[in-house]
Amino acid sequence: MPDVRLVNVTKRFGSVVAVDHLNLHVRDGEYFVFLGPSGCGKTTTLRITSGLTEPSEGEVYIDNRNVSGIPPEDRNIGLVFQHFEIFPFMTVYENVAYSLSIQGLKDEEIDAKVHQALEVTGLSEVADKYPNNLSAPELQRCSIARALARGSKLLLLDEPLGSLDPKTRERFRFTLRSIVKGRGLTAIHVTHDQEEAMAIADRIAVFREGRVLQVGRPIELYELPASIFVANFVGETNFLEGVVDRRRRGKTLLRLRGNLLIDAGESDLDAGSRVVVGVRRENMSIGQGKEKGMNSLIGQVVRMAFLGKLVRYRVELENGDLIEVKQPTRMGKIFEEKERVYVLFPSEKVLIYPYPKNLLYELALK
């Protein structure tokens, strides 16, 4: 069961720095996700880990072994890509057996390994089928089976769910995670889909412009995002600008635009500081009146979208700011467009950040 350490890893393409002095430690048996927008360096970092790309600087250690200069096939890793890379002229069985046969293993040994890999991935019944008779999720299981049959203890997955339709993708998350956990593998999974990352990972590294901005468990990234970018990229967050009015006994009173006052809870910011606050859409609710112990801001519903289990509202506050709220449908009345409502949220759900040098840059999704 290998761990993976990246030490000072840097990759330049011409004058572009794709990966910038990156340090990361993926622990033994961990399901680890690289998350970030396109062009953030997550795939390049995965390719460097696999040996498909050589770093310009820095080292990669797999199981405490410096693998610099070692080709991918000798790193004892399984690679799974978005596109399945299955040989079309071989059956499922033959695809899974292929790399074992070129390793020169005995037939019985190959057979045992292939059968085990097919069983774990739920493919035993389609072993004799050709790829063009398989569904997309079966093809992806096949590439995972191939990686498992080789006995790789480290799985590197590049957008492995990207080619599946949304419904299947969601189900496949359970499958993938239970295969990895059930066999005690270490997995590094690259995705741009924040929900996928949250659902599947033990820990996540959020990438931007070749650097890692934050590493943490899903709940840590969700509840304590270290920067405005992370709060915005992970989850759906409303941001409001304000100034600290006063602070006392665990309360930070903020004055928003239009002199709206809210309590942002505990902070160490002094009166007069400019701040940006973030509140997640699902941490706000819509009601007909003020509620005790809650921040209550008056507004008007400008758009209501019924999403099934959720209702999404866009509400215009008195100061003209727009707020989006996602409310579980079962939690209350559904409000229509143009209705006057209160946006309610508790102070402990308010994330507070010093006003950044460049707010637009912090909020950009790339």
Added chain:
Amino acid sequence: MPEIKLEGVTKRYGKTEAVRKFSLTIHPDEYFTLLGPIGSGKTTTLMLLAGLIEPDEGDIFFDGKPMKGVPPEDRGIGFVFETFALFPHYNVWENVIYGPRVKREDPASAKKVADEMLEMVLLEDRPDALPEELSGGMKQRAALARALTSGARILLLDEPLASLDAKIRVALASDLRRIVKGLGLTAIHVTNNVEEAMTISDRIAMMHNGSPVQVGTPRELYEDPKTIFVMDFMGDINLFNGTVTRSGDGFTEVSTQEGFLFRSSRTTMEVVSKVHAVVRAEDIDITPGGSEEAPNKLHGVVKEKMFLLGFMKYLIELKTGQEIIVEVPFMKRERDLETGEDIAMEFAPQNVYLFQREESL
């Protein structure tokens, strides 16, 4: 703007009926979505509306006018695809003005329309940018502006958001709706993404095997699904097979094959009917209750848990070995359940959906 009508439209490829006896009226100014899995006939329908292919049977009418034999360029449509279909060597402005130029429209009025469209898609400050210099979302907005400058009154969109990052997709979905509504267009949008369809549409046709299984507003599809397929496509469901054992007083009681007793207040079914009883993951509550047996109560062990944005999703193994999915919104969650934990669950009779079951199933 125009009303669109399909009457018994069928399209075959060899022996396969890609679209089967499809009849539908799309109202003027409506934002309409064809939602369904791959191979359900939604893209074929869009191509039929565009005139890129002709139906084998049936007719299509725009504002009462039959479209048979009318070529795509004379149908007053704009087309937006999944991939952006911009000329790579033209900048944004040249791409957007291309249609009017080819049609030799009056340059002054063409420029005016193109300016308006660029403003509408929020690209008025990027007319000189080449496609490769734009983000995915910007490229798709430029493609939209281009589709609209030729005076389209109907907008056909084939998975227009599919190649964008998840985050950008949500933002662009609401832009799309705003633009379509602002111009008073009739829009037909194809997607396999439920949240996108629900966010953007006035009405949705849920497609399955070449024809719609249900047409309605997002709320109608969710609250009153006509088939299990519709329910399943829209979210996580738990399905039980059973037989109706009692009916009356506004309740139908079902005994499931696993031995559970379910009570539904949604549908009346006759005693001894074979049914599927379906309960959505988000309609099941975790309760502190003990292990007593009662209608609409279940007990099980937490097998897996997933942290989603705003929800915890749990995979629960019932005593019978069956696995069910339960979702708890953060706002209602008192604490996180641990894997291996024994829990009690319940759900309300109005959340038990019943569907007739064929004996063979």
